[in-house]
Amino acid sequence: MPRIALYLPNFAGGGMERVMLHLAEGFLARGHEVDLLVSSAEGPYRHRVPAAARIVVLERAGSLSSRLLALRASAASDWLALARPVLLARRSGRQLLCLAALVRYLGERRPDALIAAYPYCNLSAIWARRLAQVGTRVMLTEHNMLSRKIAAKGRKGAQWRELPPLIGRGYRQADAIVAVSRGVADDLGVTAGLPRERIEIVYNPVVTAELAALAAEPEPHPWLAGCGEVPVIVAAGRLVPQKNFPLLLHAFARVRKERPARLLILGEGPERPQLEALRDSLGIGEDVALPGFIGNPYAAFARAALLVLSSDYEGLGNVLIEALACGCPVVSTDCPSGPAEILEGGRFGELVPPNDAAALSAAILRTLADPLPADRLRGRGAEFGLERSVARYLQLLLAGAEPVEVEPRRL
Template sequence: MPQGRAGVGDEAAERSHDSRRVAVLVPSMDGGGAERSMFNLCRGLIARGHRVDMLVCRTEGNLNGQVPAGARFVALRRASTVRGRIAALRADPGALPVLARPMLLPWKSPWSLRYLPALARYLGESRPDVLLAGIPFFNLIALWARRRSGVDTRVVVTERSTLSVNIAIREGQWRRRFLPPLLRRTYAWADAIVAVSNGVADDLARATRIPRERIRTVYNPVVTPDLHERAKAPLAHPWFAPGMPPVILGVGEFVESKDFPTLFRAFARVRRSRPARLVILGKGKPERHALVISEVERLGIGRDVDLPGWVDNPFAYMARASVFVLSSIYEGLPGVLIQALACGCPVVSTDCQSGPAEILSHGRYGRLVAVGDDEAMAQAISETLDAAPDRARLRARGAEFSIERVLDDSVNALFG
């Protein structure tokens, strides 16, 4: 049986006549932008008087101190891989032809399957009004868990990245071939299919042949009410002191999709013509971190590059940086790009699928460059450094993605 602890504020929410119980499936507390967006949504729902259960699979990580006040934390117990596979097959026996190759036959099944039995038990016991999931494999187990439990809970699935590019880069041959048909079959059971950008929605429809009209776009609520106050907080980093060279900022996990090597090469080009420094806030697995360090050393830019790791308040850096750069190969709706705008920071981004062009209105609010083109990126950075920024205009654009503006769309998707 899942274990949980109730947060303060549940009693007040219970008394609200319009209160509904919303369960939010959180893959890991060691997460990034997707998990933080879920947390922001939870805070908005709680503020409106709804009861929120946060169903967490992997409970250890850097987000443990950020659980929204008033949320009920439920740690889902992990089952064996065999039990997870059996539960998936029993949820949809007719799916064997499309289920076997991407999920059941590979030696290393998606770890999400191991939480399917516990999720089904939770639904049977707690019977929330709505279950919200994000990320493909967790969308699948949410839908299978409802079938296994036999409840009438409304299930809303969310796509947060460009599916076709994601599976082309991250998945093996079998999953690349058979995952889209499995998603098409299983997503048909969802009460709502949400994409975090129009680009993600278009790609999901193309990749899975789900009718485009079934997919609605709801932007992530990434600009929180406290962002501007946090942006004003003191910053002790010496590179941001008055009179120092301009600082270029990047934020993200050290993974292939963020393509920091292109940013390093672009920075090396910028350094040939002007003094500048580069700070990247993020971390990665030891082997990825070693590759990052190796590239910095190879380019001879180590004295002007700082890698502080994750920080509690990236907004203080964004508010003081001369330019923020997103170098990703693919995204869904990059929250850090929006947050940089909301802090008034000029931005440069790759024109990757999907999100940056939507956020920047195809170049109106920041320069877009081709993926992997370090020469074009260096030129865009230099041009941005030379231009006088209209920070108020950038902040206004970022505010369009605030919780207050996005929450109504989120609530409509959740409750129908």
């Protein structure tokens, strides 16, 4: 059976890492050999690596040698384009410093296919194949909106502003380019100048066979043990500006003026001090808890009255799918991109304008008062299952099939 390598930075507790581990699980179940290539084998999801997968830690080389290798691999035709990989290799951290190790891996192991995730890993995958001169098929995956990531970095993100030209050149050499939503695909095409027809859409493999068992495990917070009288609202994600948890706190403060409720924000990140200060200043400290990263959020989703996604932008919005699969009602900002695709424009949960606390609180109150049936929500979540996604990945990666967009069927 073919050997498939998956290249990601580490086992951090984000949606992209979860998706890659689910793909590894699905490939192994079909009899493929799987290598997980990382620049660091650390992170909250390290314990979720399938036992049959082989972890390969790519050693870092020196900054100068990595820059020269990237320069050679890019095969650029003008001095400005030549300078860009040099700049990136200097500033982008571990991924490009692992380029030499990735070249050695491809030359020695010669996997049939390589799937990369994250822009710097994607570029490294293309450059490494060129340098190793192997026939490995390469698939590049985009899990978030490139233009929004660049904008979020601001003036401090010089290397991110150099990415679009590099991506426009490098991604064209891939055997397949996959985006996790229509919005991500459209944004990648416009931002990097890639032909839109080259970018496939494959929704994330979010729902796995173990989800039901995980949802049945003991509740991860005491509030969820007796949330019948006082409904518990949950949110989940890294505590970073993209998720706009301040919006959720302002909306929840409005909800609390209308009825009893509690809010759990699951996740960790640099914005914790600001969020805790805002919580206390709004006078909702007794009803809002930030318990940190939870390895099994499904047990919370299965018991919560509602999940809220308050993001300014998303790639897809895996947490919405996870909550639906647990039968949990959802409310989301209609942010680019993903929520409107998942919720089919509002059929499976209310969508509200981004950054509108009044609209978000009103939608929360309506949903708490009249939630959609749990069976209907579970049915929608099941459409984002592992088998469907794995089949499409393998079709694109190994069979060389004609491009076909695969989306969940309508219920």
